[in-house]
Amino acid sequence: MxxxxxxxxxxxxxxxxxxxxxxxxxxxxxxxxxxxxxxxxxxxxxxxxxxxxxxxxxxxxxxxxxxxxxxxxxxxxxxxxxxxxxxxxxxxxxxxxxxxxxxxxSEHVWFKAALASAPGSPERERYHFRDVDPAAPDTPPNNWQSVFGGAAWTKTPDGRQWYLHLFDPSQPDLNxxxxxxxxxxxxxxxxxxxxxxxxxxxxxxxxxxxxxxLPDTGGDxxxxxxxxxxxxxxxxxxxxxxxxxxxxxxxxxxxxxxxxxxxxxxxxxxxxxxxxxxxxxxxxxxxxxxxxxxxxxxxxxxxxxxxxxxxxxxxxxxxxxxxxxxxxxxxxxxxxxxxxxxxxxxxxxxxxxxxxxxxxxxxxxxxxxxxxxxxxxxxxxxxxxxxxxxxxxxxxxxxxxxxxxxxxxxxxxxxxxxxxxxxxxxxxxxxxxxxxxxxxxxRQAIAVRKAHRATGLTWLEDPGDNAFAFDNGALVSVVNFSDAPVPVTGYGTEVLLASAPLVDGNLPAGSTVWFKK
Incomplete structure (x- = not known):
């Protein structure tokens, strides 16, 4: 290594x-x-x-x-x-x-202490709290949505503030x-x-x-x-x-x-x-x-x-x-x-x-x-x-x-x-x-990798449409992404590993072969 x-x-x-x-x-x-x-x-x-x-x-x-x-x-x-x-x-x-x-x-001692403390307290400064707007008490501070769905803001139990959670309400964001x-x-x-x-x-x-x-994002x-x-x-x-x-x-x-x-x-x-x-x-x-x-x-x-x-x-x-x-x-x-x-x-x-x-x-x-x-x-x-x-x-x-x-x-x-x-x-x-x-x-692929460690990447001529080949300094790798075989006879003679066996010098659809340099 x-x-x-x-x-x-x-x-x-x-x-x-x-x-x-x-x-x-x-x-x-x-x-x-x-x-x-x-x-x-x-x-x-x-x-x-x-x-x-x-x-x-x-x-x-x-x-x-x-x-x-x-x-x-x-x-x-x-x-x-x-x-x-x-x-x-x-x-x-x-x-x-x-x-x-x-x-x-939300069960972390910091967040429990924050909920037990008043708005503006040092305990609440560890997270993102914002006051509820009396004129729009059900409108969050911005339009951010949780990655898990729904608003990224939840009201505190006393209803006086919102707290931010980009994920679940049980995961308040730290400040x-x-x-x-x-x-x-x-x-x-x-x-x-x-x-x-x-x-x-x-x-x-x-x-x-x-x-x-904490500005709004674009869109919703x-x-x-x-x-x-x-x-x-x-x-x-x-x-x-x-x-x-x-x-x-x-x-x-x-x-x-x-x-x-x-x-x-x-x-x-x-x-x-x-x-x-x-x-x-x-x-x-x-x-x-x-x-x-x-x-x-x-x-x-x-x-x-x-x-x-x-x-x-x-x-x-x-x-x-x-x-x-x-x-x-x-x-x-x-x-x-x-x-x-x-x-x-x-x-x-x-x-x-x-x-x-x-x-x-x-x-x-x-x-x-x-x-x-x-x-x-x-x-x-x-x-x-x-x-x-x-x-x-x-x-x-x-x-x-x-x-x-x-x-x-x-x-x-x-x-x-x-x-x-x-x-x-x-x-x-x-x-x-x-x-x-x-x-x-x-197991075999990892073992061959360790014996032939890549030192770089040089692209070679493609073997066909939707396929490519490269030299990594230690071996030649040919990958066929297509749904049909591609010829690989020009890339090497000794196969180190193939994800599917070659057939008459052709690499089957959806497979990779490594040739020894």
Missing amino acids: SQQWWRDAVIYQVYPRSFADANGDGMGDLEGIRSRIPYLSKLGVDAIWLSPFYASPQNDAGYDVSDYRAIDPRFGDLDDFDRMLADAHEAGIRLIVDLVPNHSS WDNPEVHEEFKSVLRFWLDRGVDGFRIDVAHGMVKAEG GSIEMIGTTQAPFFDQDGVHDIYRTWRPVIEEYEGDRIFVAEAWTDSAERRALYLRPDELHQAFNFDLVLAPFQSADFRKAIDSEVANNAGVGAPCTWVLSNHDVQRHVTRYGGGVQGLARAKAATQLLLSLPGVVYVYQGEELGLNEVLDLPAEVREDPTFFRTNGEQIGRDGCRVPLPWAKEGPSLGFGSNGSWLPQPGDWPAKSVEAEDGVGGSTLEFY
């Missing part, structure tokens, strides 16, 4: 609720994660990104934090965390933890104009760095600073979290001042620790601003999450990312799925075609220069679960839109580890979301050691 591990790592996202359940309560936990570290080691990943595990009412699956220094009892305790971290490090796997600085839970908020989060950073974590993924990294005066005030529209509450320039104060904190610690931004921006140029040398180390490139499975769209996103990140000396950061978006097997059409395209896109990512993130279960070829009944859903998006948007539960269904059992090996007593009937064939047990399985494909 390069001197800085985070410049070309493969990082695996663990969603704690849905990874592995050790205590049989139907929800994943830290001990379950610890028990599966050998699995992650065999997969070949360099690091884990661990979604929130902090004390929380779980109104938004842990992204509503009530105590940033405590483990939610559903997941374990600090001793469990320390054992999991020690085992990961012993296996050579680093650990990046989620940090949620845009908002706290980053307040120095006390800055000092608290520096302390939180040091708490986890002292325990040995290798970095932080920053949730809503583009959202902490709001435009002065609605905005999608998974989108690229700039707004008075997203991607404001002031966020960069925060990260310039955080960077010296993490650099106090040895071990090459990092910050990763979840920053939805309207351009690669805006995203690159988060990656200047005195700010953050990585920022997710979501362009491929939004792109259709077409060569022109993928090439445009790749070129833009490579060019803009080179300008700030940062690695490219590639991702196809996570806990907030529909799994890419389903986005690419589902079934046999969707899985073939998903493997091809993953193999493409693994040959690009930079960092690749893998979302738990994609290595099994898991699909989005679209038919969850309303009574089991938990995503606040579903409820705040009265079911018009089904939300994100479908990509969060617990993993199948075994071919049989009440939760297919996830735990001993079922799981918090039901697993589909066809998932036994997609379980780890069903795929482990089986040639041609998605799991073995991922």
